[in-house]
Amino acid sequence: MMTKKGWDEFEIGAMLRTFNGKIDDIAGTQQQDRDYSENSSYTASVADWRLIKPIFNKDYCIDCQFCWVYCPDVSIISRDKKLIGVDMDHCKGCGICVEACPTNPKSLLMFPEQADEESEIANWPKKDEKEA
Amino acid sequence: MSEIKNIKNLKEFSTSADRFEGANLLCPGCAHSIIVREVLNATNDDLILSASTGCLEVCTAVYPYTSWDASWIHIGFENSSTAVAGAEIMYKALKKKGRLKQPERTPKFVSFAGDGASYDIGFQWISGCMERGHNMMHIVLDNEVYANTGGQRSSSTPIGSSATTSPEGKKSYGEKRNKKDMMAIMAAHGIPYVAQVAPNKWKDMVKKIQHGFAVEGPVFINAVSPCTTEWKFDPKDTMNIADLATDSLVFPLYEIIDGRELNITYRPKNIVPVEEYLAAQGRFKHLFKDEYKYLIKEWQDRVDEKWAYLQRREEARI
Numbered sequence: 001m002m003t004k005k006g007w008d009e010f011e012i013g014a015m016l017r018t019f020n021g022k023i024d025d026i027a028g029t030q031q032q033d034r035d036y037s038e039n040s041s042y043t044a045s046v047a048d049w050r051l052i053k054p055i056f057n058k059d060y061c062i063d064c065q066f067c068w069v070y071c072p073d074v075s076i077i078s079r080d081k082k083l084i085g086v087d088m089d090h091c092k093g094c095g096i097c098v099e100a101c102p103t104n105p106k107s108l109l110m111f112p113e114q115a116d117e118e119s120e121i122a123n124w125p126k127k128d129e130k131e132a
Numbered sequence: 133m134s135e136i137k138n139i140k141n142l143k144e145f146s147t148s149a150d151r152f153e154g155a156n157l158l159c160p161g162c163a164h165s166i167i168v169r170e171v172l173n174a175t176n177d178d179l180i181l182s183a184s185t186g187c188l189e190v191c192t193a194v195y196p197y198t199s200w201d202a203s204w205i206h207i208g209f210e211n212s213s214t215a216v217a218g219a220e221i222m223y224k225a226l227k228k229k230g231r232l233k234q235p236e237r238t239p240k241f242v243s244f245a246g247d248g249a250s251y252d253i254g255f256q257w258i259s260g261c262m263e264r265g266h267n268m269m270h271i272v273l274d275n276e277v278y279a280n281t282g283g284q285r286s287s288s289t290p291i292g293s294s295a296t297t298s299p300e301g302k303k304s305y306g307e308k309r310n311k312k313d314m315m316a317i318m319a320a321h322g323i324p325y326v327a328q329v330a331p332n333k334w335k336d337m338v339k340k341i342q343h344g345f346a347v348e349g350p351v352f353i354n355a356v357s358p359c360t361t362e363w364k365f366d367p368k369d370t371m372n373i374a375d376l377a378t379d380s381l382v383f384p385l386y387e388i389i390d391g392r393e394l395n396i397t398y399r400p401k402n403i404v405p406v407e408e409y410l411a412a413q414g415r416f417k418h419l420f421k422d423e424y425k426y427l428i429k430e431w432q433d434r435v436d437e438k439w440a441y442l443q444r445r446e447e448a449r450i
Contacts, residue, residue, distance in 0.1 A: 042153040049160065
């Protein structure tokens, strides 16, 4: 690991293993069932990049999965065709999911990082009536 | 042959187990990782991947971390395509000699590169791979600029775009040369499949990628990748910009089979004026000054001409 090396030392070529031990069917194993090694960026966090964060309100979600497919950071967690929530360790707060959300009111909205999830969901905006 | 993954709708697609991880260091709202996810999730087969030096490479392989859950290699700026071609040749040789441990598994060989690494620096290498007929796919993440090193122009940069080596100013409107038509160059190699894709049209993208995986021989994919940093727009608008790019026909989505048959795969219901696409990005801001307004009309004419050409090609089947 780089942490054990001095500032002027660097490995010329390196091979990193994503998993501890053997994994046979990665495409058939969801993230929670994988044994990630400490070299996988899955074990790291970019949560401190965020200034604003998405909050997910499942009451309005229609599980269309647009947010899942357009999330650049694999941070929208969907299992069995249902949206479960947002992975706050890997979300960078770009807001693409909110733009992609087609429901009215949106089931994902951006709030300041320090906002409290429960109270924001309690005060969720009402349906936006379209002007005729 | 391995089975093609059945993806009928987005709900089915969302059951895929991602093989690309978060906490990579790409900018918030970067389209690169959206494209990569859509490509990797289009198949369940094993993957052998490479990436050229560029945003994708430096951000997903920051020692001691890797964001890839598949075999992945980086060598140099120019040779992501040849790295994968080498792996593919070796796979074939081992298979012939009967030395593969699991010969029933058919990996897919994919190389990723930015437009700088494909249009300029790696051009000769890619051309070689295509000509030699390796069973691989080369995907260009086309953000029209050397975004990793600070926004220098590449030969993919379009006219009027302000890049750090072709900046706009009192005497200049930015980049003066038109974008290189890489699709036509690659189709001229006579390879089985050449396609242009966009991340916002995920279904079209998945269809093309799966077709590319299914055919035997080299495949070239040009993917539009709006760059929030260099195109200068808000990170949340990445997909909106991609929508504008495809709907204004600046990036028409089409495919060329065997270097001859051209099919247009997406026809926008409402064609958006190119002006809207330009206005949404900071890199074209100066074109809206009075002295450069004529360039917007030239842009529109160029896009219209290209669209007419594509339609004529499609009709003629030549």
